[in-house]
Amino acid sequence: MTTDTRINKRIETLDYLRGFALLGIIFINIRQMVFATMVQTAGDIAVNTFMDIAVSHRFYVIFSFLFGVGFYLFVSRAKERGDRAMLLFTRRLLLLLAIGLVHHFFQPGEALLIYSILGFLLLPFFRIKPAVVFLTGFVLTIAGCFTIFIVEIWGLFLLGLWAGQIGLFQQSDRYRRGLLIAMAVSLLLLVPSYYVQEAIMDRTGMVDVALAAGGLAFSVFYVTALTLLLRSAAVRRLLAPMKDLGRMALTNYLMQTFLILLLSALFSWPNRIHATELAWTAAGILLIQMAASTWWFRYFRMGPAEYLWRLGTYGKKSVMHSSGINKTTGKG
Numbered sequence: 001m002t003t004d005t006r007i008n009k010r011i012e013t014l015d016y017l018r019g020f021a022l023l024g025i026i027f028i029n030i031r032q033m034v035f036a037t038m039v040q041t042a043g044d045i046a047v048n049t050f051m052d053i054a055v056s057h058r059f060y061v062i063f064s065f066l067f068g069v070g071f072y073l074f075v076s077r078a079k080e081r082g083d084r085a086m087l088l089f090t091r092r093l094l095l096l097l098a099i100g101l102v103h104h105f106f107q108p109g110e111a112l113l114i115y116s117i118l119g120f121l122l123l124p125f126f127r128i129k130p131a132v133v134f135l136t137g138f139v140l141t142i143a144g145c146f147t148i149f150i151v152e153i154w155g156l157f158l159l160g161l162w163a164g165q166i167g168l169f170q171q172s173d174r175y176r177r178g179l180l181i182a183m184a185v186s187l188l189l190l191v192p193s194y195y196v197q198e199a200i201m202d203r204t205g206m207v208d209v210a211l212a213a214g215g216l217a218f219s220v221f222y223v224t225a226l227t228l229l230l231r232s233a234a235v236r237r238l239l240a241p242m243k244d245l246g247r248m249a250l251t252n253y254l255m256q257t258f259l260i261l262l263l264s265a266l267f268s269w270p271n272r273i274h275a276t277e278l279a280w281t282a283a284g285i286l287l288i289q290m291a292a293s294t295w296w297f298r299y300f301r302m303g304p305a306e307y308l309w310r311l312g313t314y315g316k317k318s319v320m321h322s323s324g325i326n327k328t329t330g331k332g
Contacts, residue, residue, distance in 0.1 A: 010247075011073070013169045013230050016239060017066055019246030020226055022289075024059030026256050026282045027051060032109040033257070034264045036275045044275040053194060054218065057211035060111060061219035064153045067115055068137075068160020069169065071122050076164070086123060088313055093119045095312045099254075099305075107257045118154050122161060130165040133158050145212040152212055172227060183224035189217035241290035248296065248303025252289050259285050 028051070036044070071089065078085035093116050100113030125133055137158030144152025168175055197214020200206060229235045236243075245252055263281065264270060296303065302310065 011169050012243060013172065013227055014066060014069060015243045015246040016230055017062060017223060017226060017246065018249040019242035021059045021062040021066065022245055022249060022252055023286060024055050025063065026286060027055050027279060029107065029109060029256065030260050030278050030282045033107060033260050034269045034273060034278060035271055036273055036278055037271055041274060041276065047275045047279050057215035058218045058222065061156060061215060062223055063111065064156035065160040068122065068157040069164045072161050072164025075126055092313045095309055103254060103257065106261060114150065114153065118150065118157060121154055122157055125158060125161055130162050133165065134162040137162055145216060146209060149208055149212060179224045179228055182220060183228065186217045186221035186224065190221060193217040241294050244293035244297050245290050248293055248306055250309065251303035251305040252293065254305055255289065256285060
């Protein structure tokens with residue numbers, strides 16, 4: 001494999017994980033954007049209970065972790081190409097900040113604005129030894145679970161950076177044993193974590209702290225289990241639409257907001273729609289997005305938002321059509 005090919009090779013596991021994170025995030029965002037009726041059916045109670053156990057505060061953790069991984073890959077590949085890596089990443093963050101500001105106007109609970117600001121805190125850590133990065137990230141993540149979520153996000157960014165530094169996803173076979181141990185430990189902690197979540201909720205009423213403290217084990221289990229399952233070619237084929245969803249995660253994330261707000265306005269949903277109906281709507285949007293993403297990548301190399309983000313970062317056009325010539329490799 002040539003150096004240029006190695007630099008541009010996608011790590012497909014990360015696309016699957018981004019797609020998986022989007023699966024969960026929309027179920028939370030739609031509840032934050034459209035308030036359901038207070039009159040609950042048995043189905044509504046079941047949906048809300050499931051969300052509290054398996055979804056709430058579980059998937060943004062994955063996205064935050066992946067942001068740190070993406071930072072390492074972006075900077076390291078830019079350095080290999082001889083580019084001014086930190087300058088490019090700074091430009092990339094400023095563009096994300098602009099996108100986040102606009103998106104925040106329509107979706108106040110969105111993550112892009114926070115990510116773009118906290119992303120600058122990653123820059124000094126790139127050259128620090130992985131052990132130090134891991135320890136700092138671990139301490140901040142645990143501390144953030146019991147204080148404020150911004151601290152937790154910063155910690156997760158650093159843990160993602162550490163994962164990139166050691167090549168966790170580039171060399172998943174090498175870390176198979178560690179992944180199995182992490183999965184087993186997190187699995188054992190799922191039930192105790194949920195009881196910790198409920199105890200904090202009952203005693204303090206601090207919902208965000210309770211969900212953060214209770215959700216970390218779930219997030220670790222999801223990431224490790226999926227990473228190990230993706231070792232199977234059959235699983236990769238079965239989940240291919242989720243990979244395509246993740247390949248254009250920014251586009252799909254923004255489109256979810258647009259579609260939710262559009263449907264809510266058209267059908268006057270606020271305070272009228274039930275939690276079960278919101279859940280079905282979220283599932284329908286995801287199915288449409290997976291089908292659309294799969295179709296899109298038959299003709300294009302990247303999503304439209306990703307293309308504009310790349311264009312703004314590098315200041316020059318890149319080949320977008322899938323049959324075009326790759327400027328870096330010189331091959332189709």
